[in-house]
Every structure is written in C-alpha cells, then in structure tokens.
Amino acid sequence: MTGDFDVGxxxxxxxxxxxxxxxxxxxxxxxxxxxxxHVSVVQDGEPVVVPMLYGRDGDTLYLHGARKARIxxxxxxxxxxxxxxxxxxxxxFARSAFASSMNYRSVTVFGQARLVDALDDxxxxxxVISEHAMPGRRAELRPSHENELKMTGVIAVDIASASAxxxxxxxxxxxxxxxxxxWGGVLPLELRFTALQPDDLxxxxxxxxxxxxxxxxxxx
Numbered sequence: 001m002t003g004d005f006d007v008g009x010x011x012x013x014x015x016x017x018x019x020x021x022x023x024x025x026x027x028x029x030x031x032x033x034x035x036x037x038h039v040s041v042v043q044d045g046e047p048v049v050v051p052m053l054y055g056r057d058g059d060t061l062y063l064h065g066a067r068k069a070r071i072x073x074x075x076x077x078x079x080x081x082x083x084x085x086x087x088x089x090x091x092x093f094a095r096s097a098f099a100s101s102m103n104y105r106s107v108t109v110f111g112q113a114r115l116v117d118a119l120d121d122x123x124x125x126x127x128v129i130s131e132h133a134m135p136g137r138r139a140e141l142r143p144s145h146e147n148e149l150k151m152t153g154v155i156a157v158d159i160a161s162a163s164a165x166x167x168x169x170x171x172x173x174x175x176x177x178x179x180x181x182x183w184g185g186v187l188p189l190e191l192r193f194t195a196l197q198p199d200d201l202x203x204x205x206x207x208x209x210x211x212x213x214x215x216x217x218x219x220x
Contacts (some may be wrong), residue, residue, distance in 0.1 A: 054134035094171035136211025
C-alpha cells in the first residue's frame with residue numbers, strides 16, 4: 001500500500017483534523033497491528049456492528065465468519081462495508097474532565113464487499129487471515145477439509161477509501177487549570193501476548209514451534 005487515499009465525504013476526519021492521516025502506509029501499519037475488526041452494516045434500517053477476524057493483502061481486507069452467519073449474508077447482499085480497527089495505547093489524565101482523553105491508533109475503512117466462494121480462493125484468503133493472527137502456524141497444520149471450507153464464510157473488502165486517526169502525548173490542559181493541585185499525565189496501556197499455555201492433551205516431548213515461541217511477549 002503506497003500513496004494517499006483521496007479525501008471525501010465518507011473518510012474525511014472532521015473532529016481533531018490534526019490527528020488524521022490518509023496515507024496508505026499509516027493505514028496499513030495500524031491494520032496490521034490489530035486483531036479484531038468491527039464491521040458495520042444496516043439491517044432493516046437499523047445499524048449492526050459485529051467483531052470479526054481479518055487479514056490484509058494489499059488494498060484488500062478478508063473477513064472471517066461462519067458461512068451462515070448474519071454478518072456474512074448481509075455483507076454479501078449489500079456489497080458495502082465500513083470497518084474500524086482501534087488500538088488503545090493509554091489513558092490521558094488532564095486537570096479537568098473535559099481535557100482528559102485517550103491515546104490511540106484507529107483506522108476506518110470503506111469498501112466494496114464480495115463473497116469469496118470458490119474453494120481455492122477461499123483457502124488463499126483464509127491463509128492471509130491465519131498469517132495475520134498466527135504467523136507461521138498454518139504451515140504446521142493439516143490442510144483444511146472441503147466441508148470445513150464450505151462451512152466458513154469469507155468476505156473480501158476492496159478498500160475504496162480509508163482514514164487513520166492517531167492520538168499521542170500528554171494532556172493539553174487549559175492554562176487556567178495548570179495551578180490545580182491534581183496530578184496530570186499518561187497511563188500507558190499495552191496489548192501484548194504473554195506466555196504459551198499448553199492444554200492437557202499435549203503429548204510428551206511435544207514442544208511449541210519456533211513460530212509460536214516468536215509470538216510470546218509480542219506487543220501489538
């Protein structure tokens with residue numbers, strides 16, 4: 001992903017414009033750091049938001065769900081998707097409730113949604129999703145059975161426009177509040193993997209692969 005997304009009515013950031021970014025590199029970096037996408041659609045005139053696993057291949061996002069899931073059927077039917085991925089990086093404690101906030105990295109994507117139905121295409125898309133969440137794991141496992149592929153729903157969303165919004169740094173207090181005897185600053189928040197925990201069925205001598213060990217302690 002290179003270059004900038006065109007700024008239009010859908011993807012323009014209107015509040016705190018100085019925190020906006022429209023370049024594909026920033027958008028891709030945030031998408032690649034996240035694990036869960038919140039996908040919105042409209043059903044019978046009412047908004048619906050569903051968390052979904054995803055993976056990115058260039059300007060295409062692949063969404064994973066059950067083939068019969070409502071969200072998969074709705075995306076297939078509407079052909080449109082709005083997706084958000086947000087990573088929370090900390091709480092910002094200002095000297096007033098009004099100025100208090102959060103540090104975060106967020107991306108909102110708009111695009112054309114289509115069902116990936118051909119088994120070969122679906123298998124490739126699922127590989128992208130698997131490598132995004134569990135890099136290197138797919139190569140260690142048996143191939144998917146045909147009925148497993150048929151039971152799985154994959155939606156491809158070709159990104160038409162997107163915007164990122166990033167908030168960092170210390171609180172921005174009003175000058176009149178600076179003499180208030182209240183602590184101000186940031187409480188950072190990290191999302192990271194911890195240590196692998198084996199289940200009770202792991203056989204003697206079976207150890208995690210190097211791919212799994214590489215994920216221990218990884219920060220998102």
